[in-house]
Amino acid sequence: MHEHSVALSIVETALRHAAGRKVESLTIEAGLFSGVFADSLRFYLELLFEEQGQPIPNFHLSSPPARCRCECGSEYPLSVVLDGCPSCGGHRRTLLTGRDCVLVSMEVADA
Amino acid sequence: MPEILSVKSSAMAKNDLVAAENRAWFRCRGMRALNFISSPGAGKTSLLEAMAARLGRKLGVITGDIQMTFDADRIAKAGAQAVQIETGGSCHLTAEQIRKELLARPWDGVETMVIENIGNLICPSTYELGEFFKVALLSVTEGDEKPAKYPALFLRAEAVLLTKIDLLPHVNFDVARAERDCLKLNADAKLLHLSCKTGQGLDAWMDWLSKRPV
Numbered sequence: 001m002h003e004h005s006v007a008l009s010i011v012e013t014a015l016r017h018a019a020g021r022k023v024e025s026l027t028i029e030a031g032l033f034s035g036v037f038a039d040s041l042r043f044y045l046e047l048l049f050e051e052q053g054q055p056i057p058n059f060h061l062s063s064p065p066a067r068c069r070c071e072c073g074s075e076y077p078l079s080v081v082l083d084g085c086p087s088c089g090g091h092r093r094t095l096l097t098g099r100d101c102v103l104v105s106m107e108v109a110d111a
Numbered sequence: 112m113p114e115i116l117s118v119k120s121s122a123m124a125k126n127d128l129v130a131a132e133n134r135a136w137f138r139c140r141g142m143r144a145l146n147f148i149s150s151p152g153a154g155k156t157s158l159l160e161a162m163a164a165r166l167g168r169k170l171g172v173i174t175g176d177i178q179m180t181f182d183a184d185r186i187a188k189a190g191a192q193a194v195q196i197e198t199g200g201s202c203h204l205t206a207e208q209i210r211k212e213l214l215a216r217p218w219d220g221v222e223t224m225v226i227e228n229i230g231n232l233i234c235p236s237t238y239e240l241g242e243f244f245k246v247a248l249l250s251v252t253e254g255d256e257k258p259a260k261y262p263a264l265f266l267r268a269e270a271v272l273l274t275k276i277d278l279l280p281h282v283n284f285d286v287a288r289a290e291r292d293c294l295k296l297n298a299d300a301k302l303l304h305l306s307c308k309t310g311q312g313l314d315a316w317m318d319w320l321s322k323r324p325v
């Protein structure tokens with residue numbers, strides 16, 4: 001449900017960067033621990049572009065694994081939230097990525 | 112040829128900025144600030160009533176609810192300074208809403224500020240409000256698989272309170288499993304058992320809270 005406000009924030013940022021040019025695509029990463037569901041986000045993104053009277057861009061939405069650093073020193077990608085470190089099995093780790101939902105990049109038409 | 116723009120902007124960036132302002136506001140006043148997150152009815156207001164009975168006006172509470180209920184009245188009656196935010200349908204509180212409430216009244220004498228978030232295990236987890244830490248409440252009537260199902264919250268919660276522990280004999284809730292999953296998500300989580308009905312665990316909670324460095 002909060003995907004609505006997440007989408008709002010993304011659309012705002014995208015239109016600001018586009019500065020009047022047509023937005024052709026958005027590349028978005030919803031982190032494993034971002035609490036954002038890609039399908040729901042897509043729904044609101046389409047809705048918001050439509051509401052703004054803008055053509056609907058292509059959305060490249062992905063949910064990449066989170067990057068973790070284990071206390072044993074190994075760095076690894078995590079895609080199943082309860083899994084442990086592949087080297088030592090431990091769970092004491094620092095999350096390097098995976099908390100955020102990020103607008104990574106976008107394509108805009110030539111002015 | 113379309114032009115590719117690198118943006119790398121978090122959807123939370125704007126909220127996070129205001130949250131940082133709120134955090135500074137708390138720090139200036141030497142207040143500790145907590146964010147209570149749980150599903151509806153897990154016992155947030157009940158715990159705040161019990162805390163109010165001990166802390167009185169040194170406890171401040173900002174409580175969010177989708178519609179007018181009486182959580183703030185209950186907490187004020189128990190002795191704390193409390194105000195209600197009606198979100199009118201939103202599923203989480205935002206830093207901006209908290210900022211308004213912080214500026215709207217003096218909060219004289221408040222040492223601990225608790226934000227009671229909207230009852231919801233997903234949406235509030237990723238909206239920083241300026242709190243120093245999050246507390247997840249999980250009642251034993253909800254099922255022991257909840258930490259695994261809602262990792263965004265249990266990853267971020269510094270303390271997990273298993274509430275309504277008095278009801279444990281009546282439900283199939285595997286405490287060991289729930290706690291094991293909590294620790295897989297946050298190896299340093301403080302786990303406590305609470306009952307607002309019997310008072311079990313309240314001393315331990317208040318003790319942990321008073322000693323937690325801010």
Ligand SMILES: Nc1nc2c(ncn2[C@@H]2O[C@H](COP(=O)(O)OP(=O)(O)OP(=O)(O)O)[C@@H](O)[C@H]2O)c(=O)[nH]1
Pocket residue numbers: 149150151152153154155156157158182229230274275276277278305306307308309
């Ligand atoms: N048996 C038992 N019941 C409890 C306990 N704590 C709360 N309750 C009951 O659970 C119900 C919900 O409690 P609240 O404190 O209103 O829960 P809440 O999390 O504030 O609810 P929302 O704000 O609506 O999300 C009430 O009927 C309480 O009396 C407890 O420790 N044991």
Ligand SMILES: [Mg+2]
Pocket residue numbers: 155156157182227
């Ligand atoms: Mg309540």
Ligand SMILES: [Zn+2]
Pocket residue numbers: 070071072073074085086087088089090
């Ligand atoms: Zn390891």
